[in-house]
Structure formats: C-alpha cells, structure tokens
Amino acid sequence: MARRGIRNPFEVHLRERYGAPAMPPTQATPTKDQLLTMYRKMYLVRRFEERAGQQYGLRKIAGFCHLYIGQEAVAVGAVEAARPDDYMIAAYREHGHALARGADAGMVMAELFGRDAGYCKGKGGSMHIIDLEHYFYGGYGIVGGQIPLATGMGWKSKYCNEDRVTLCFFGEAAANQGSFHESLNMASKWKLPVIYICENNRYGMGTAIDRVAAVPEIARRASAYAMRGEQMDGMDVLAVYEAMTDAIDYARKGKGPVLMEALTYRFRGHSMADPATYRQRAEVEEEMKRDPILKLREYLVKKKIAKEEDLTAIDEEVKKEVDEAVAFADASPEPALEEIWRDILVEEGEEDVKPRERVLGKKVESWPETPPPDLKVTWEVEPRQPAKKAG
Amino acid sequence: MPTLNLVQAVNDALRVEMRRNPDVVVMGEDVGKFGGVFRATAGLYEEFGPERVIDTPLAESGIIGTAIGMAMYGLRPVPEIQFSDFIFPAFDQIVNELAKLRYRSGGQYAAPVVIRTPYGGGIKGGHYHSQSPEALFIHTAGLKVVSPSNPYDAKGLLLAAMRQDDPVLFFEPKRIYRAARGEVPEGDYTVELGRAKVVREGDDVTVIAWGAMLHEAERAVEQAAEKGISCELIDLRTLWPLDIDCITESARKTGRVVVVHEAARTCGLGAEICALIQERCFVHLEAPIKRVTGWDTPFPYTLENEYLPRAPRILMGIDEVAAFEA
Numbered sequence: 001m002a003r004r005g006i007r008n009p010f011e012v013h014l015r016e017r018y019g020a021p022a023m024p025p026t027q028a029t030p031t032k033d034q035l036l037t038m039y040r041k042m043y044l045v046r047r048f049e050e051r052a053g054q055q056y057g058l059r060k061i062a063g064f065c066h067l068y069i070g071q072e073a074v075a076v077g078a079v080e081a082a083r084p085d086d087y088m089i090a091a092y093r094e095h096g097h098a099l100a101r102g103a104d105a106g107m108v109m110a111e112l113f114g115r116d117a118g119y120c121k122g123k124g125g126s127m128h129i130i131d132l133e134h135y136f137y138g139g140y141g142i143v144g145g146q147i148p149l150a151t152g153m154g155w156k157s158k159y160c161n162e163d164r165v166t167l168c169f170f171g172e173a174a175a176n177q178g179s180f181h182e183s184l185n186m187a188s189k190w191k192l193p194v195i196y197i198c199e200n201n202r203y204g205m206g207t208a209i210d211r212v213a214a215v216p217e218i219a220r221r222a223s224a225y226a227m228r229g230e231q232m233d234g235m236d237v238l239a240v241y242e243a244m245t246d247a248i249d250y251a252r253k254g255k256g257p258v259l260m261e262a263l264t265y266r267f268r269g270h271s272m273a274d275p276a277t278y279r280q281r282a283e284v285e286e287e288m289k290r291d292p293i294l295k296l297r298e299y300l301v302k303k304k305i306a307k308e309e310d311l312t313a314i315d316e317e318v319k320k321e322v323d324e325a326v327a328f329a330d331a332s333p334e335p336a337l338e339e340i341w342r343d344i345l346v347e348e349g350e351e352d353v354k355p356r357e358r359v360l361g362k363k364v365e366s367w368p369e370t371p372p373p374d375l376k377v378t379w380e381v382e383p384r385q386p387a388k389k390a391g
Numbered sequence: 392m393p394t395l396n397l398v399q400a401v402n403d404a405l406r407v408e409m410r411r412n413p414d415v416v417v418m419g420e421d422v423g424k425f426g427g428v429f430r431a432t433a434g435l436y437e438e439f440g441p442e443r444v445i446d447t448p449l450a451e452s453g454i455i456g457t458a459i460g461m462a463m464y465g466l467r468p469v470p471e472i473q474f475s476d477f478i479f480p481a482f483d484q485i486v487n488e489l490a491k492l493r494y495r496s497g498g499q500y501a502a503p504v505v506i507r508t509p510y511g512g513g514i515k516g517g518h519y520h521s522q523s524p525e526a527l528f529i530h531t532a533g534l535k536v537v538s539p540s541n542p543y544d545a546k547g548l549l550l551a552a553m554r555q556d557d558p559v560l561f562f563e564p565k566r567i568y569r570a571a572r573g574e575v576p577e578g579d580y581t582v583e584l585g586r587a588k589v590v591r592e593g594d595d596v597t598v599i600a601w602g603a604m605l606h607e608a609e610r611a612v613e614q615a616a617e618k619g620i621s622c623e624l625i626d627l628r629t630l631w632p633l634d635i636d637c638i639t640e641s642a643r644k645t646g647r648v649v650v651v652h653e654a655a656r657t658c659g660l661g662a663e664i665c666a667l668i669q670e671r672c673f674v675h676l677e678a679p680i681k682r683v684t685g686w687d688t689p690f691p692y693t694l695e696n697e698y699l700p701r702a703p704r705i706l707m708g709i710d711e712v713a714a715f716e717a
Binding site: 118123124130132141147151152156159178179182345352355369370 | 413414416442447448450452453455456457458459460461462463464465466468480483484487488493494495496497498499500501532533535555556557632
C-alpha cells in the first residue's frame with residue numbers, strides 16, 4: 001500500500017478528515033519538558049521491547065510476545081495528549097501503552113515472565129497487562145474484543161458527567177471485526193467521549209490490509225457512522241500529539257467520538273514467532289528510515305531543544321531502568337499454586353488488588369472510582385422529530 | 392402481599408433496585424419505550440428516563456461489550472438479551488472478556504454485569520427462540536448462572552444478583568413468565584445465590600430440576616406419590632455455583648436420583664450433576680442416576696412437546712429408578 005505521500009511529516013501534517021464534522025486544527029505545541037518526556041518514553045518502550053525480545057530468545061518469556069518496535073510514536077503521542085486520568089484500553093501489542101502510561105517497567109517485565117511480581121500476578125502474561133492505577137484497562141488477546149468495552153467506558157463517563165475521555169487502541173485488522181461496527185455505531189449515536197485509535201501497521205499478522213479490506217483507509221469508515229474520522233502520521237510523535245490533542249478536545253467537549261487512524265509500521269514480525277517473510281526487505285528498510293525515535297531526536301537537536309549529549313544521557317538512564325526491570329523480573333518467584341483458584345469469583349469481603357501496593361508496598365493514590373451520576377443532562381438519544389411541512 | 396407473575400416479579404426487582412441504586416442501568420433491544428418484548432422492563436423508561444433504560448441497536452456483542460465497559464469500574468448494567476438464542480453473537484464477549492476479567496487482572500477488578508435473558512421452549516418458537524444454553528456458561532469459569540422457577544425467587548434472586556460483584560447469567564423461563572404466579576413481597580428482599588431449595592421432602596427418589604421444568608417435575612412427583620413413591624424435589628435456583636451440599640444430602644438419603652432439564656442431554660448440566668453425585672455418594676446409590684432431558688437434536692417446532700421432558704416422561708424416569716434392583 002502506498003504511503004499516501006507522507007515523506008516529511010515534520011513539515012507537512014496529514015490532516016485529511018472523513019465524515020462529520022471537521023474542526024480547525026489547534027496547532028498544539030508541546031513544551032520542552034513534554035518533548036523530552038516523549039523522547040524518554042519512546043526510547044523506554046523501544047529498549048524495553050528489545051530486551052523483551054532477547055528474553056524471549058532466552059525462553060524466559062513463553063507463548064506469544066508481540067513487540068511494539070516501530071509504533072512507539074502512536075502510544076506516546078496519544079498518552080501525552082491525554083490527561084493522566086483518561087481511560088485507556090488496548091489490544092495485545094500493549095507493553096508500550098502500559099509503559100507510556102507510567103506503569104512500572106519491572107512489573108510489566110515480570111508479567112511477561114509470568115512471575116508473581118507482575119501486574120496481574122503472572123496470570124495474564126504479555127498480552128494481558130492491566131494497570132488500573134494508571135487507568136489502563138488492559139491489553140486484550142481477542143482481536144477487536146476490547147472495542148465495545150471502550151464504548152461502555154465512554155458511556156460511563158457520560159452517565160456520571162465526568163469529563164474524561166477513553167482512548168481505545170486497536171489494529172487495522174480489528175476494524176474488520178463486527179465489534180468495530182457495533183461499537184462505533186453506538187458511540188456515535190450516543191455521542192460518547194471515546195477516541196478509537198486504529199494503529200494501521202498495514203499487516204494483520206501476515207495479511208496486508210488492502211488484500212482483505214474493501215476500504216483499507218480505516219478513517220474513511222467514520223463517515224458511515226456520521227462521526228469524525230482522521231488520519232495521522234503514526235511515525236511522527238508530534239503529528240500524533242497534535243492530532244490527538246484536537247481529537248481529545250473535541251470528544252471532551254461532548255461533540256462525540258472520533259476515529260483516528262495512525263499510519264504506522266512495525267519493524268519486527270507480528271509476534272516473536274513470526275519471521276515476517278511476507279514483507280519485502282526493501283519495504284522494511286525504507287520504513288526503518290522513518291524511525292520515529294531517530295526522527296524526534298534529530299528534530300530536538302536541530303531545533304536546539306536538546307543537545308546530543310542530553311539525549312544520550314537519557315538513553316543511558318533508560319537502559320539502566322530496563323536492565324533493572326529484567327533483574328527485578330528474574331528475581332520474582334512464580335505465582336503460588338493456590339493462585340490458580342484465586343480471583344475467579346469475588347470472595348466475601350475481598351478487596352480489589354492494587355498491584356504496586358501488593359508488589360512494591362507503595363501506597364497507591366489514584367484508583368478508578370464511580371462518582372455519583374449527575375443526571376441533569378438529558379441525552380440526545382432519541383431520533384429527531386421530522387420537521388413539520390409548511391402549510 | 393400482592394400476587395404477581397414471573398415477568399412482573401422481574402420488573403419489580405429492576406424497579407426496586409433502580410430506585411435504590413443510581414449505578415444500575417438497564418439496556419437492550421426494545422427495553423425502553425417498547426417496554427421489552429416480554430414486558431419485563433415495562434414502565435422503567437417512563438420512570439427512569441433514556442439514560443438509565445437504554446434502547447440499544449440490535450447488536451448483542453456490542454450490547455454485552457458495552458455493558459462490560461460500563462461495569463469495569465462501578466456501574467451495574469443489567470443488559471437484556473431478548474432471547475437466550477441470540478446470546479451467541481455475544482458469546483465471545485461473555486466467555487473471553489466478562490468471565491475472565493477478575494482472574495486475568497490478578498484481582499484488580501470485577502465486572503458486575505447481570506445479563507437477563509428469557510430461555511427455554513414451550514412457546515412454539517422453533518430453533519432460534521427456544522434453546523437452553525445454560526451449560527455453556529457453567530462450563531466457563533468466572534460466571535454465575537441463575538434460573539428461577541417462581542415469582543418470589545425471580546425477584547429475590549435478581550435483587551441478590553444485582554448486589555454482588557460477579558457477572559451473572561440470569562436465565563428466565565419464558566414459558567412460565569405468565570403462568571407462574573405467586574405472592575411476592577413488596578419492596579426489598581433477596582434470595583441468596585448458591586442455595587437450592589427442597590420444594591418437597593420425600594424418601595424414595597430425589598428429583599432435581601429448575602426453571603420451567605420444575606413445574607413438570609412437580610406434576611410427575613405428585614403422580615408418583617399416588618403410586619406410593621415418595622419423591623424429594625429440589626429446585627436448584629442457582630445453577631452455578633451449585634449447592635452441592637443440598638444435592639448430596641438428599642442423594643444419600645434416597646439413594647436414587649433423577650435429573651431433569653430441557654437442554655439437550657449430552658454435556659448438559661445433568662451430566663455434571665450425575666458425575667458429582669457418583670463422586671460423593673457412590674456407596675449410597677441404589678440405582679443408576681437417570682437423566683430426563685431434551686433430546687440431542689436442534690430444538691424442534693412441531694414436536695416441541697415431544698422434545699421437552701414433560702411430566703409423563705419424568706414419571707417414567709422416576710418409576711425406572713424406583714424399581715431398579717441391583
């Protein structure tokens with residue numbers, strides 16, 4: 001599939017919109033601190049995933065492991081554009097989303113290792129990290145399975161008159177699932193504050209999207225639901241940040257959901273078990289020239305926002321953090337045998353487990369709670385009455 | 392005390408809980424303005440408004456998925472699946488997402504969704520408006536499964552279901568929605584989940600049933616009594632978690648057991664009950680446990696009454712078990 005002419009995204013932002021109704025771009029500009037945070041988070045995700053790949057090779061991670069390398073700009077740009085208490089939910093390539101949200105790298109790695117110190121006691125593994133402290137409602141292993149959940153979370157925000165939005169990440173192949181259609185229809189009809197973010201990395205496992213989708217430009221499908229749809233360059237964190245800032249602003253104001261399509265690319269195979277022979281080497285090499293981390297690094301240096309040595313210092317800190325994460329995971333025991341029977345149904349008087357409190361003994365301050373609903377607002381859920389004919 | 396039918400009792404439970412708890416919302420196809428295809432939600436839209444009684448699109452997977460998202464922190468959605476036969480588009484959401492959330496989050500959260508759905512045959516609904524899929528959900532760890540047989544239990548069990556934190560499949564026997572009538576207290580009360588009820592005590596044969604078939608079993612048990620066979624009749628009420636103590640106590644007493652359900656026989660809940668009884672009561676058994684169930688066929692239209700395990704067939708089962716000599 002052609003890249004639709006994006007060659008220099010830092011100068012030319014793709015702002016193509018589909019469906020109703022368009023908003024003028026806000027030209028959000030991140031501060032220096034935010035830029036450095038984005039760089040740090042993107043490199044953390046990259047380094048974490050590289051080490052996860054190594055650990056998989058050492059058989060410390062079993063089963064399936066999907067690396068986010070190449071797509072870092074999408075999760076990081078979106079998270080930085082959102083508020084820390086906005087809800088977030090993702091698919092199975094979600095280590096990066098959890099880390100971008102602020103999850104503890106050691107506990108994420110421990111979950112990958114299937115250890116007790118993992119976010120879900122090692123019961124979930126790579127595809128199923130959940131960190132409610134950071135309002136991250138999880139990775140989901142069924143393609144498209146999480147999309148209706150996001151619709152419900154958006155519904156909750158609206159019902160309780162919260163001004164939160166929900167960010168829902170999924171791949172382009174998930175957009176062919178029925179759950180996508182059902183969810184977007186409902187979300188748009190009810191004007192729910194959800195941003196559906198399709199990370200279009202062009203391949204659903206080994207099948208290119210244009211081989212199986214009648215309309216491979218996912219954002220165009222928004223028009224079928226009378227909702228706003230927009231493409232953004234997913235290899236450019238600033239483009240993502242800017243486009244997501246607009247989209248979040250729109251949804252937070254109660255104007256309805258948005259379908260964002262991030263044009264991105266994974267540098268590795270679908271999972272660790274996939275040699276990715278369905279892609280031409282030249283294609284991968286061409287895409288790797290658009291590495292979102294190098295791009296941001298060049299930008300920061302060129303614009304004199306940071307010096308090379310500042311960025312190298314960040315790299316070194318991150319490497320150390322990830323080394324510690326691996327060591328932390330290594331040191332954690334496997335879950336106790338009785339865990340197999342625990343957490344199936346809620347036991348009498350049992351409280352919800354707060355992972356960082358359980359593992360690290362840290363006081364968890366933030367935790368999702370339901371505010372009492374304020375039902376003064378009447379929803380526009382009824383079809384409009386047809387206008388009376390004159391005369 | 393007012394006399395209500397089963398569907399009125401369900402309606403009453405929803406109203407009581409919605410008045411008590413603003414986190415409870417009802418959603419589904421035609422549940423709002425229309426009042427529900429069986430009138431289970433009649434009047435709720437008028438009292439609670441479109442924000443709490445939500446007319447959804449016809450999209451079962453989307454309805455259940457959305458309900459899960461609502462419930463993941465704090466809300467208590469009560470989605471209705473119009474017929475339990477239509478639950479299969481949502482099967483993925485229930486089995487893969489809803490049932491696993493607490494386990495896979497390592498106990499971080501539960502999703503208290505109560506899925507109400509009319510089930511079972513007896514209304515000439517044919518293949519797609521008659522099935523009894525309860526065993527499929529019992530086979531999935533992380534779900535509770537309930538089926539009342541009378542208005543009192545329907546209201547009390549539904550109120551209990553909406554006040555606990557696990558996901559519940561609430562199967563309502565639509566064949567007796569109006570036929571089952573009884574006294575139902577006004578206002579608030581609950582019937583504890585996980586407790587079966589001995590409807591009638593007896594010494595010779597234990598008969599286990601639930602939902603609409605409880606009433607067929609009751610007729611069979613009365614006819615057996617006329618022949619001098621004393622049956623103990625158990626209404627399971629909560630199908631999972633199973634009240635195994637109640638079952639084994641009775642099985643040890645009588646040594647002879649008949650299990651009745653209208654779902655197909657193979658891998659039905661009856662098969663599991665048989666296995667549990669023989670594991671626990673082997674030396675007390677005096678006859679092979681008998682299953683009187685629907686046949687292993689798609690649900691038929693014209694031959695519906697032949698498919699369902701009605702009283703004459705249950706009575707034959709009781710006779711057979713009572714007469715067995717090793």
